[in-house]
Every structure is written in C-alpha cells, then in structure tokens.
Amino acid sequence: MAVVIIILKSEVTEDQIQHVIERVEALGMKAHLSRGTYRTIIGVIGDEQKIGAEPLRAIPGVMDVIPVLPPYKLASREAHPQASIVDVGGIKIGGGNLAMIAGPCAVEEPERMMDIAAAVKKAGANIYRGGAYKPRTSPYAFQGSGEEGLKILREAGDAHGMPVVTEVMDPRCVEIVDQYADMIQIGARNMQNFVLLTEVGRTRKPVLLKRGMSATIEDLLMSAEYILSQGNSQVVLCERGVKGFDKVTRNLYDVAAVAVVKGLSHLPIIVDPSHATGRPDLIPPCALAGVAVGADGVHIEVHDCPERAKSDGPQALLPRQYAELVTQIRKLAELFGKTISTIGPEKAA
Structure with missing residues (x-):
C-alpha cells in the first residue's frame, strides 16, 4: 500500500478535477479530494506498483505528484526501524x-x-x-x-x-x-x-x-x-x-x-x-x-x-x-x- 498526493494546478477546472478522480478510481485506487484556499489536492491510496507505473503527472490539471513515503522502501527506516548489521x-x-x-x-x-x-x-x-x-x-x-x-x-x-x-x-x-x-x-x-x-x-x-x-x-x-x-x-x-x-x-x-x-x-x-x-x-x-x-x-x-x-x-x-x-x-x-x-x-x- 502506498500514498501519494496529487497537487492540482491553480487554474484547474471542475471537469478536470472529476477526470483525475475518475482516472484514479479506474485504476483501483482510492481518491480523497481536499480543497484549500489556494490549492486543491487529491490524496491517493492504492497499490504501490500501480501508482509507480502510471503517468499521473500527465493527466490534465495535475501540477505535481508527491509520494508520502520514500521511494526506497527496503532501504528506509520505515521498512526496517532497527539498524542493520x-x-x-x-x-x-x-x-x-x-x-x-x-x-x-x-x-x-x-x-x-x-x-x-x-x-x-x-x-x-x-x-x-x-x-x-x-x-x-x-x-x-x-x-x-x-x-x-x-x-x-x-x-x-x-x-x-x-x-x-x-x-x-x-x-x-x-x-x-x-x-x-x-x-x-x-x-x-x-x-x-x-x-x-x-x-x-x-x-x-x-x-x-x-x-x-x-x-x-x-x-x-x-x-x-x-x-x-x-x-x-x-x-x-x-x-x-x-x-x-x-x-x-x-x-x-x-x-x-x-x-x-x-x-x-x-x-x-x-x-x-x-x-x-x-x-x-x-x-x-x-x-x-x-x-x-x-x-x-x-x-x-x-x-x-x-x-x-x-x-x-x-x-x-x-x-x-x-x-x-x-x-x-x-x-x-x-x-x-x-x-x-x-x-x-x-x-x-
């Protein structure tokens, strides 16, 4: 399971927002829309391999895609809290x-x-x-x-x-x-x-x-x-x-x-x-x-x-x-x- 945040462009339209959500859900992932004063974001939860393989940045209206967890899963402290010997x-x-x-x-x-x-x-x-x-x-x-x-x-x-x-x-x-x-x-x-x-x-x-x-x-x-x-x-x-x-x-x-x-x-x-x-x-x-x-x-x-x-x-x-x-x-x-x-x-x- 992985989590990413899709940051939408400031001029994004409602149709584009809905298209992003539909695209994410079509891939079998969950989308959580959050509207702020200056920025709208969509949190995505789903299979790590699917998220990594999909060109989410290419969807119209998307400015950036930011992973919440580091891409180095096996090398990270999250995966292995104790120091390795x-x-x-x-x-x-x-x-x-x-x-x-x-x-x-x-x-x-x-x-x-x-x-x-x-x-x-x-x-x-x-x-x-x-x-x-x-x-x-x-x-x-x-x-x-x-x-x-x-x-x-x-x-x-x-x-x-x-x-x-x-x-x-x-x-x-x-x-x-x-x-x-x-x-x-x-x-x-x-x-x-x-x-x-x-x-x-x-x-x-x-x-x-x-x-x-x-x-x-x-x-x-x-x-x-x-x-x-x-x-x-x-x-x-x-x-x-x-x-x-x-x-x-x-x-x-x-x-x-x-x-x-x-x-x-x-x-x-x-x-x-x-x-x-x-x-x-x-x-x-x-x-x-x-x-x-x-x-x-x-x-x-x-x-x-x-x-x-x-x-x-x-x-x-x-x-x-x-x-x-x-x-x-x-x-x-x-x-x-x-x-x-x-x-x-x-x-x-």
Whole structure:
C-alpha cells in the first residue's frame, strides 16, 4: 500500500478535477479530494506498483505528484526501524561495530601486498582492500591486474586473517570477483550502473556501495534499493565525497550526509576520507569527523611507498600514519560506545 498526493494546478477546472478522480478510481485506487484556499489536492491510496507505473503527472490539471513515503522502501527506516548489521567474513559493520578498511588503491606485487597487509593489520585494520579492476579516467593508466590481482589480494588477506573487499566494474566479472572477495565494492563511477547493481544483488555477498560523485542522498539510497530488491540485504553505504567547485580538495567531503542517511535508512554507512579529500594531511581529521557524526567505519588507502604506488599514491597514508590514526579512532569510538570489530573465535577457527 502506498500514498501519494496529487497537487492540482491553480487554474484547474471542475471537469478536470472529476477526470483525475475518475482516472484514479479506474485504476483501483482510492481518491480523497481536499480543497484549500489556494490549492486543491487529491490524496491517493492504492497499490504501490500501480501508482509507480502510471503517468499521473500527465493527466490534465495535475501540477505535481508527491509520494508520502520514500521511494526506497527496503532501504528506509520505515521498512526496517532497527539498524542493520552486515557481516563481512566475521567482521561486523553497524550496530556499534566499526569497520576499519585499509590497503592500497590497486593490487600490486605479492610481496608488497603482504607487507602492507601485515602493517595495517598490526595497526588495527579489520578488512583488507585493493583494486584488481581499476576504473581510470585515462585509458592509458594502469587498469588493474584482473584475476591475478584477485588471487594476490585473497592470499594476503588469508595470510593475515582479514576478509577482503575489492571493486567490480562489469556485470561479466561479478562471478569471478564473487569467488575471491568477502565483500564486493561498487565504485562511485558505477553507483548508477543498474545492470551491475542488479547482478551484484543476485549474489549473497556483502556489498560496499560508494556514493557517486554527483549523486544525491536519495540517488544513493535508490541504488541500494536495486541491490536489496534482488534479495541481498548485506549492503554498506560509503560517503566518499561529491564534486564541488573548490579545487583545494579532490572532492567535497559531505560528512553531514552520514547523519542524514542514519535518519533515513537502516543500512550501515562508512566514510572514505582518502577519496573525499585526496590529501594525506586531511585524512585523519576527516576520518575522525566521520566517526564522530555516526559513521560505522572508515575506508582509507595505505601504502608503504606512495611514490611507487600504481594508483592514487598521493592520497595514501603511510603505515605509521595509519597506526596513529587508528589509535585516535579507538579513543573516539570508546567515547561513543563503539568498538572496532574483530573476528570471533568461531570465525577464526
């Protein structure tokens, strides 16, 4: 059952009003006419699918059609009042459990991946990240190492007892990424790739969905709805900055979006200050701001030699810098009654 309000034009005629009511009732929905001093409206109650499928705005005399409930039904707080907790290989995200996702932007040679994994695990990271498939602005830039990179990432994660997350860019690659990853990432550029979202939704792997660079909060939640509608309830949102006009940072870090999403949706949301700012000096304070405003985790790029990184080296923290930041996050988490999630004995066994 859904409810919408049809706002009629100020110059609407009685015949047009009656036609709107007749059209609504012919569709099997109930119409409730309300006349105000300056505006006439019609409340409509009926089947959600019928309301969404009908071009009510095209009826003569109609100015606008406004849904009373949000269009993202499954992602909304109305559908699921309690905050969801997503399990990634034994690491819980949400409900007071913080995900500390760290690693290089791209999967690199095995030795380096092992070294970085050891460093971030020692610092307190609980999920290892690295891109085997890289969406790059230039066709000449490093595009990732494909399945070989997936194998390297998997081996590094297993060697250090961390689940791994990596990005998928193409629906044709979902199956192979699903074989290696504990969590599948949808990057900012693909947030509204609806074919990809649908395909990932058919898996039962947790999904990390990043906000698009020009996406509204509703856009983000509607993209999550695509995944949820396929039966995959394990979705974690990620605020990674949107395009702004000031070039002092890579993107505009919309930390307020975290608090807004918390009010609108039951899904966990984490922050990615690496992509949001693109500046190592700004990553620690922005990470702390995200946790303070309610984020369920922090996604940070870490590299032991940024000048040699195959992708996004300038925005990576050094392992020692990451360790210092995790220490600060632990203190802040304690203040808010949250903990950095660890793998339980039953998962570690």
